[in-house]
Amino acid sequence: MPRLTSADVARESGVSRTTVSYVLNGKSDVAIPEATRQRVRDAAARLGYTPSAAARTLRSGRSDLVLCVLPDWTIGPVIDTLLDHLTTELAERGLSVLVHHDRGPRPLAELWRAVTPRAVLGLAPFAEDDERAMRQAGIQVVGSALDEDDHPGTFSVPQTRIGRLQVEHLAERGHRVVAYAAPSDDRLAAFADRRLAGVVLECERLGLTAPRVDAVDLDVASAAAVVRSWRAGPEPVTAVAAYNDEVALAVLSGLRAEGLRTPQDVAVIGVDDIPAARLAAPALTTVWQAIDAQATYLAAAVIAALDDAVDPPAQPADVFHVIARDST
Amino acid sequence: MPRLTSADVARESGVSRTTVSYVLNGKSDVAIPEATRQRVRDAAARLGYTPSAAARTLRSGRSDLVLCVLPDWTIGPVIDTLLDHLTTELAERGLSVLVHHDRGPRPLAELWRAVTPRAVLGLAPFAEDDERAMRQAGIQVVGSALDEDDHPGTFSVPQTRIGRLQVEHLAERGHRVVAYAAPSDDRLAAFADRRLAGVVLECERLGLTAPRVDAVDLDVASAAAVVRSWRAGPEPVTAVAAYNDEVALAVLSGLRAEGLRTPQDVAVIGVDDIPAARLAAPALTTVWQAIDAQATYLAAAVIAALDDAVDPPAQPADVFHVIARDST
DNA sequence: CTGAAAGCGCTTACAG
DNA sequence: CTGAAAGCGCTTACAG
Numbered sequence: 001m002p003r004l005t006s007a008d009v010a011r012e013s014g015v016s017r018t019t020v021s022y023v024l025n026g027k028s029d030v031a032i033p034e035a036t037r038q039r040v041r042d043a044a045a046r047l048g049y050t051p052s053a054a055a056r057t058l059r060s061g062r063s064d065l066v067l068c069v070l071p072d073w074t075i076g077p078v079i080d081t082l083l084d085h086l087t088t089e090l091a092e093r094g095l096s097v098l099v100h101h102d103r104g105p106r107p108l109a110e111l112w113r114a115v116t117p118r119a120v121l122g123l124a125p126f127a128e129d130d131e132r133a134m135r136q137a138g139i140q141v142v143g144s145a146l147d148e149d150d151h152p153g154t155f156s157v158p159q160t161r162i163g164r165l166q167v168e169h170l171a172e173r174g175h176r177v178v179a180y181a182a183p184s185d186d187r188l189a190a191f192a193d194r195r196l197a198g199v200v201l202e203c204e205r206l207g208l209t210a211p212r213v214d215a216v217d218l219d220v221a222s223a224a225a226v227v228r229s230w231r232a233g234p235e236p237v238t239a240v241a242a243y244n245d246e247v248a249l250a251v252l253s254g255l256r257a258e259g260l261r262t263p264q265d266v267a268v269i270g271v272d273d274i275p276a277a278r279l280a281a282p283a284l285t286t287v288w289q290a291i292d293a294q295a296t297y298l299a300a301a302v303i304a305a306l307d308d309a310v311d312p313p314a315q316p317a318d319v320f321h322v323i324a325r326d327s328t
Numbered sequence: 329m330p331r332l333t334s335a336d337v338a339r340e341s342g343v344s345r346t347t348v349s350y351v352l353n354g355k356s357d358v359a360i361p362e363a364t365r366q367r368v369r370d371a372a373a374r375l376g377y378t379p380s381a382a383a384r385t386l387r388s389g390r391s392d393l394v395l396c397v398l399p400d401w402t403i404g405p406v407i408d409t410l411l412d413h414l415t416t417e418l419a420e421r422g423l424s425v426l427v428h429h430d431r432g433p434r435p436l437a438e439l440w441r442a443v444t445p446r447a448v449l450g451l452a453p454f455a456e457d458d459e460r461a462m463r464q465a466g467i468q469v470v471g472s473a474l475d476e477d478d479h480p481g482t483f484s485v486p487q488t489r490i491g492r493l494q495v496e497h498l499a500e501r502g503h504r505v506v507a508y509a510a511p512s513d514d515r516l517a518a519f520a521d522r523r524l525a526g527v528v529l530e531c532e533r534l535g536l537t538a539p540r541v542d543a544v545d546l547d548v549a550s551a552a553a554v555v556r557s558w559r560a561g562p563e564p565v566t567a568v569a570a571y572n573d574e575v576a577l578a579v580l581s582g583l584r585a586e587g588l589r590t591p592q593d594v595a596v597i598g599v600d601d602i603p604a605a606r607l608a609a610p611a612l613t614t615v616w617q618a619i620d621a622q623a624t625y626l627a628a629a630v631i632a633a634l635d636d637a638v639d640p641p642a643q644p645a646d647v648f649h650v651i652a653r654d655s656t
Numbered sequence: 657c658t659g660a661a662a663g664c665g666c667t668t669a670c671a672g
Numbered sequence: 673c674t675g676a677a678a679g680c681g682c683t684t685a686c687a688g
Contacts, residue, residue: 025667054383057680276604280581346684382680386663
């Protein structure tokens with residue numbers, strides 16, 4: 001069964017393919033009587049015609065696809081929500097969001113050349129040559145940065161800010177000896193290191209002891225061992241800033257295994273506010289991100305890039321907030 | 329800067345576009361001397377040429393994209409892992425996996441027509457007319473089913489099996505009065521109902537009291553209220569099968585709030601084995617899914633569909649297992 | 657062994 | 673107001 005083309009619609013409505021194209025693309029600068037327009041639209045609908053995206057892309061050199069490239073680490077609920085919002089907001093502009101999990105050996109270039117997206121949105125920094133190649137191919141690129149510097153055309157989620165907030169909160173509660181519970185998954189290193197940097201900076205600023213840093217596996221035994229080492233020595237740790245809520249839950253379980261009380265003996269703060277955080281015993285204090293604001297910003301950034309806007313939208317401020325619960 | 333085309337490669341290597349196409353696509357049935365082949369490949373590499381996917385798709389009517397449509401519910405870690413595996417396994421066949429979050433008002437048809445994928449993989453059942461339209465357009469469709477019936481060309485994850493396993497495990501521990509903790513998120517209803525059906529069937533089979541069923545929000549107060557109602561009356565509930573680990577953690581927190589002991593007073597079993605499960609107090613018993621086996625099967629199913637294989641691969645058996653921990 | 661030519665389905669400058 | 677024609681970049685049947 002052959003594909004339905006604009007020629008079929010043209011025949012059905014008794015006009016030329018040119019007219020079909022004008023009508024279906026809503027070209028209002030060409031004067032076509034409303035009656036003709038309606039006839040064409042009816043025919044298209046009756047036939048169930050949809051234009052070939054391949055032909056359109058070939059002709060115009062651009063598609064209506066926005067490719068969102070996810071990094072190598074596990075998608076947390078944050079990214080998940082972000083994608084939802086993004087999909088919805090860009091859909092209003094007729095843009096479809098396609099997500100690619102950047103795993104395995106295939107070079108990124110193969111993918112974006114295959115989809116010819118209008119824009120590529122990276123949720124982790126791109127390799128420099130990848131980014132250059134995409135721009136050269138006329139694709140709008142919105143990258144990501146993990147630090148607080150504002151790069152133009154870049155989405156920064158200042159990870160250091162998270163670490164700072166954690167320490168700030170712990171210091172307010174009177175803690176002076178803080179540890180950082182890093183994830184054991186290497187793929188998270190880029191994020192974990194930035195958050196740690198924030199923890200270190202804030203400890204310095206507040207005159208606290210430099211933080212101890214250890215990786216904590218997501219199991220009780222590993223966490224208990226780390227907790228034991230933190231409590232040994234002349235200056236036992238009394239508060240833990242964890243990479244995220246899962247690591248924080250592991251620390252909580254380690255404290256429990258060691259017979260320590262939270263928050264009396266050791267306080268714990270996570271990041272993300274996953275559902276399990278508020279259900280933990282004690283309920284976990286954590287840093288929450290304003291995903292909606294970030295998603296709206298990202299959508300606006302993509303749209304601005306597509307419109308060749310001179311002024312990219314302003315990054316949302318204050319996207320992070322501490323949710324104080326019983327673990328601190 | 330104009331796009332690099334096969335004509336550029338042809339000029340650079342002193343052959344025709346025909347020869348370039350033959351060489352670059354590895355057509356071994358045309359006799360082209362190795363020297364020429366090498367010259368063409370060198371030129372292509374030197375120039376950094378990659379064929380236009382749009383043109384290729386337009387010409388051949390098929391792309392190298394596999395579109396994976398995610399349903400409206402939150403991606404759990406299970407789906408996440410599944411996508412990883414799928415991406416890796418299909419990459420070996422030169423296929424790129426693109427994921428679409430099916431939210432918002434845009435009809436699915438617009439998307440698949442825009443990407444012209446080789447195959448579409450649905451992780452929840454498709455609407456009938458969507459599926460028909462895709463097949464008509466020559467797209468291979470691998471759908472999903474939530475029950476135990478084997479539909480051809482369909483990926484079944486028998487949700488009822490999960491509910492059965494939960495009850496089987498609880499009954500082995502001596503429980504006779506079981507409750508089902510349903511999620512309060514309506515989008516999960518399709519899954520929750522199937523799992524509940526399994527719980528009900530297994531209760532019947534084992535001659536247990538018909539299960540009480542209540543939705544449990546992911547917060548302590550809501551869970552505590554539900555727990556209270558379960559414990560009231562002449563036949564207090566002594567075991568809870570939860571929709572998933574998050575709901576199970578909520579039940580755990582509700583039991584704690586009500587001063588009940590787990591598992592002595594009430595046992596709890598979840599589904600998924602999220603990291604927080606093993607870190608909970610007490611560590612949560614749960615049903616684990618063999619994601620690897622399912623992903624491998626899915627990849628094989630897609631490939632079989634693309635190859636027009638007569639025999640689709642066999643569904644993996646025994647993909648679910650109970651991980652017994654301290655909550656039962 | 658290699659190339660000229662047609663055609664996939666669309667859009668748009670141009671001619672009428 | 674509407675249509676004939678060119679051309680986006682590729683592949684492949686056909687001719688040499």
